[in-house]
Amino acid sequence: MQSYILALDQGTTSSRAILFNHEGVPCGSAQQEFPQSFPMPGWVEHDPMAIWRSQLACARQVLAEQGVTARQLAAIGIANQRETTVLWDRASGAPLAPAIVWQDRRTAADCDALRSAGKAARIRANTGLELDPYFSASKLAWLLDHVPGARQRAERGELAFGTIDSWLAWQLTGRHVTDVSNASRTMLFNIHLLRWDQELLDLLNIPDSLLPQIVSSAEEIGPTHAHLFGAPVPLAGIAGDQQAATFGQACLRPGMVKNTYGTGCFMLMQAGRHVPHSVNRLLATVGWRIDGATDYLLEGSVFMGGATVQWLRDGLGIIAHSGEVEALAASVPDSDGVFLVPAFVGLGAPHWDPYARGTLLGMSRGSTRAHIARAALEAIAYQSAELLAAMQSDAATAVSEVRADGGAARNDLLMQFQADLLGVPLVRPRVTETTALGAAYLAGLAVGFWETREEIAALWRSERVFEPRMAAEQRAARMAEWARAVARARDWARPDELA
Secondary structure (H helix, E strand, O other): OOOEEEEEEEOOOEEEEEEEOOOOOEEEEEEEEOOOEOOOOOOOEEOHHHHHHHHHHHHHHHHHHHOOOHHHEEEEEEEEOOOOEEEEEOOOOOEOOOEEOOOOOOOHHHHHHHHHOOOHHHHHHHHOOOOOOOOHHHHHHHHHHHOOOHHHHHHOOOEEEEOHHHHHHHHHHOOOEEEHHHHOOOOOEEOOOOEEOHHHHHHHOOOHHHOOEEEOOEEEEEEOOHHHHOOOOEEEEEEEHHHHHHHHOOOOOOOOEEEEEOOOEEEEEEEEOOOOOOOOOOEEEEEEEEOOEEEEEEEEEEOOOHHHHHHHHHHHOOOOOHHHHHHHHHOOOOOOOOEEEOOEOEEOOOOOEOOOOOEEEOOOOOOOHHHHHHHHHHHHHHHHHHHHHHHHHHHOOOOOOEEEEOHHHHOHHHHHHHHHHHOOOEEEEOOOOHHHHHHHHHHHHHHOOOOOHHHHHOOOOEEEEEOOOOOHHHHHHHHHHHHHHHHHHOOOOOOHHHO
16 A cells, blocks of 8 residues: 655755655654865855765665555655756766755856846846856856866767756656756746746757756656665656745745745745746746646745854854754843854845855954854844845735744744744744655645645644744844844955956
8 A cells, every 4th residue: 555655855965755644744754964065165066976875865764764665655756955956977877077056156257247248137037036156057057168078068968957856856767857846946947938948048058958858846757766665666746945845834825925944044925826026136936837737936045044053063163063053042132232144155035145255243252152153043034034025025915924844943942033023923834844745745646645735735734833022113123233234244255356
């Protein structure tokens, strides 16, 4: 009997595999971190094979620990870190270079050149995205230009490009595919026509032979290789991690909002069946495509969320484990005027400044590591509050609540401060692994494990509601102070010739 869906949740710092039953409840999980590489300032790389090995190991581990065989799986779903770019050899399957991670800033000057050439408006109109090194297009162009022989081999059809979903699907099934949600994050995909955009491919000199086939988010893509799990299992769902989390949070009606507190923070609003328009530099993106119908989302992206806590651990060494940050931050009543702007890889929405850099302000001789830890948590909340303000302005509608998920959503201190800054209730679900859950739901819909979206929405449950306690005047004053701090971080690393 097929009793489970296996979700592969491939993130920026770790790979996870989670088994879900028909009630949408996790029945077992496994997780492995994998190495992060920072070969030059502003560069962030991963080893694609390390990603695959860690993801496969997690999948095998959770099945073994729960005593579940491949024949008990109805399907596999993938949720993945988005925009991260892999280039590999079609014949051997070997990567040509390290994966360039979404946080990587090496192509900032290339994006500046396109902006100076007047291309930003056209790119935004076609893709719904800002012209920024965050997205895959400039990363792929950089690989073609800097890996010896890559462009010539690409033009001969010998190479394949993909975001991490494509890389995993290739390893699992041998098919070269991506779903519409991930395609919409490449800056090469026309979100109105739902196809690769030849105008943008020509602009960036990218051969279309590199590109994966576009599939729906809930669709039987193919069976996995039998040797991987002992028997073939249908790969039937794919979505970028933030779209998957939105689906897992059952944000299925226009106007519903979720915020994921992961490596970065990503706030998305359901926009329905029409491409949303932003005047506040938020992104229009494909949410998912199911049975021929496409849902769109309005998105704001914060590059440093939980990664800020990792920096406290790995960079400053003021905590030994990420779980220690809440107690340390709670040991002081406030940050005592200390502000941390974690622009270590630039700033995302609504600023879109690849030259901003991390800034620590307001310290005195009385400042301690506890104040810095408190400022780090508060920075996560300040950045997300900026997103909601922009989102409500764009949508011209009041948001009644925000649904929170991701690892840092378990931090009660952060969640309460976030509700205070948002001014609306912040709701934490019983299942906070909503990225994996969304991938499971999409795969399950494709194979009939769940029948309808309404059935899925009925499974969502709240675990705790954080009500805002801060007065509106205090909230406004706090956000004004944050804006002052951000202004000091802006443009810091811009080359002199561009200043």
